[in-house]
Amino acid sequence: MINFTRKRTQMPEQNAELRRTSFTESQTGYTEEMAICEAMRCLKCREHPCMTRGCPVHNHIPAFIDCICEGRFEDAYNILRKTTCLPAVCGRVCPHEEQCEGNCVRGIKGDSVSIGALERFVADWHREHCTDNVDHEIEKNGRRVAVIGAGPAGLAAAGDLATLGYDVTIFEKTDVIGGVLAYGIPEFRLPKAIVSNEIRKLQDRKVNFELGKTLGADFSLDDLQGNMGFDAVFLGIGAGVAQTMDIPGEDLNDCYLAQDFLNTVNLRQNSELQFPKYRRIAIVGGGNVAMDACRSAVRTGAEKVMIVYRRSETEMPAYEGEINEARAEGVEFVFLTRPTEVLGTDGRVTGLKCLKTKLGEDDSRGYRKPVDIPGTEHVIEADCVIMAVGNGSDADLVEKCGLKCDRKGRIEVDPVTCETSRRGVYAGGDAVTGPLTVISAMGAGRRAAVAIHNRLSED
Numbered sequence: 425m426i427n428f429t430r431k432r433t434q435m436p437e438q439n440a441e442l443r444r445t446s447f448t449e450s451q452t453g454y455t456e457e458m459a460i461c462e463a464m465r466c467l468k469c470r471e472h473p474c475m476t477r478g479c480p481v482h483n484h485i486p487a488f489i490d491c492i493c494e495g496r497f498e499d500a501y502n503i504l505r506k507t508t509c510l511p512a513v514c515g516r517v518c519p520h521e522e523q524c525e526g527n528c529v530r531g532i533k534g535d536s537v538s539i540g541a542l543e544r545f546v547a548d549w550h551r552e553h554c555t556d557n558v559d560h561e562i563e564k565n566g567r568r569v570a571v572i573g574a575g576p577a578g579l580a581a582a583g584d585l586a587t588l589g590y591d592v593t594i595f596e597k598t599d600v601i602g603g604v605l606a607y608g609i610p611e612f613r614l615p616k617a618i619v620s621n622e623i624r625k626l627q628d629r630k631v632n633f634e635l636g637k638t639l640g641a642d643f644s645l646d647d648l649q650g651n652m653g654f655d656a657v658f659l660g661i662g663a664g665v666a667q668t669m670d671i672p673g674e675d676l677n678d679c680y681l682a683q684d685f686l687n688t689v690n691l692r693q694n695s696e697l698q699f700p701k702y703r704r705i706a707i708v709g710g711g712n713v714a715m716d717a718c719r720s721a722v723r724t725g726a727e728k729v730m731i732v733y734r735r736s737e738t739e740m741p742a743y744e745g746e747i748n749e750a751r752a753e754g755v756e757f758v759f760l761t762r763p764t765e766v767l768g769t770d771g772r773v774t775g776l777k778c779l780k781t782k783l784g785e786d787d788s789r790g791y792r793k794p795v796d797i798p799g800t801e802h803v804i805e806a807d808c809v810i811m812a813v814g815n816g817s818d819a820d821l822v823e824k825c826g827l828k829c830d831r832k833g834r835i836e837v838d839p840v841t842c843e844t845s846r847r848g849v850y851a852g853g854d855a856v857t858g859p860l861t862v863i864s865a866m867g868a869g870r871r872a873a874v875a876i877h878n879r880l881s882e883d
């Protein structure tokens with residue numbers, strides 16, 4: 425039976441006033457009844473564009489939704505697990521509105537089916553009701569693979585390779601597993617307990633973790649493929665090098681890089697090293713990282729939190745939903761404004777010197793260029809500034825490894841196998857694409873795992 429209601433079943437959510445004061449997850453997920461009601465809105469169309477065009481890992485969306493309609497939640501989970509190793513994460517943070525839901529036929533007239541919320545429901549239901557039957561007896565095939573970086577790309581590659589019988593070791597430079605999932609995406613969008621639960625499943629598959637071990641400092645690619653005895657290497661090192669604006673005052677005590685700020689609020693919420701309390705926080709940037717930073721800044725108890733962005737709202741790269749959430753939580757938006765200096769006294773931030781801008785010609789990416797308006801210099805009062813102006817690849821490391829890369833330091837790979845210019849070394853995720861999405865990083869990790877298996881099975 426199809427539910428022809430045009431409106432989707434809303435996921436319960438804390439109101440904005442409550443959200444502002446807490447890092448706990450703002451959306452609470454579907455009940456079983458809500459999930460069945462929403463699943464029944466699927467039209468069961470023939471083409472399945474949600475899956476074929478919309479999902480980078482081709483989750484079998486119609487099949488898992490069918491199972492929900494019949495109340496077979498565990499079967500729905502097993503269908504999802506065939507193509508994604510992080511359904512509870514992807515159900516929460518994938519840009520569904522651009523991917524599966526953006527291609528849903530239901531969306532042509534009315535709301536698309538809430539596929540992300542259904543994926544989340546299935547993964548949460550499984551976590552709450554079932555124990556994973558991990559096959560502890562996976563027969564090892566005697567071959568060893570090193571994975572560098574414990575983000576979604578590395579975790580996905582490691583999970584698949586371990587299931588195929590490889591002896592997999594993940595080397596991670598920090599002391600946490602999960603990459604951006606652990607230290608970047610805030611708790612109120614992605615609870616760390618959810619990430620840990622997905623990681624535990626990998627640990628159950630006997631993947632070895634070497635934390636605090638950095639490629640380029642503690643060992644090299646030559647070491648890995650030489651005396652350390654690995655048959656293949658996968659690089660999932662992300663794009664974690666933060667860019668700065670290169671303006672005076674960025675070195676002041678209360679001026680932070682967004683990733684350092686998010687790292688502190690994500691990983692040290694219950695420690696004495698908590699982020700200090702500021703009165704007026706200005707976040708520079710207009711992307712999704714800026715949205716996570718401003719919404720986190722609100723939750724640190726600041727009286728006023730502002731986004732300062734040099735273009736207008738139309739050009740903001742952040743998702744509309746995130747902008748709306750930030751606004752509802754009280755963030756102010758200052759558009760067409762370009763910071764020129766972080767001002768300070770005695771090493772402490774006192775404000776942000778800015779110029780007003782107007783929009784000019786399109787740049788090479790088709791964005792209208794902001795042009796300074798002379799004589800519009802002014803100061804925005806702030807005692808803390810957070811720079812969220814983009815991240816890039818670790819070009820020095822890539823060069824040190826002797827791998828081919830583009831001028832931005834993104835590693836060049838074969839698009840099918842993910843193999844780099846060095847035989848036996850594969851790469852995927854943000855290190856190859858530049859900052860993108862969890863699901864695309866995971867997809868690359870899985871493609872590389874297949875290619876590594878094919879190569880090592882030939883040898």
Ligand SMILES: Cc1cc2nc3c(=O)[nH]c(=O)nc-3n(C[C@H](O)[C@H](O)[C@H](O)COP(=O)(O)OP(=O)(O)OC[C@H]3O[C@@H](n4cnc5c(N)ncnc54)[C@H](O)[C@@H]3O)c2cc1C
Nearest residue numbers: 573575576577597603604638639662853854860861862865
């Ligand atoms: C604040 C923020 C919010 C985001 N929100 C979303 C979202 O809502 N939805 C979404 O889909 N995407 C989101 N993204 C993007 C997404 O998180 C990334 O695309 C994804 O994490 C990339 O995965 P990855 O495995 O390639 O890299 P990462 O997650 O960056 O992981 C790379 C790992 O490699 C490690 N590493 C790096 N260099 C070395 C080395 N030399 N030796 C050993 N280890 C090393 C790093 O410490 C890290 O753990 C967000 C990103 C940020 C920064």
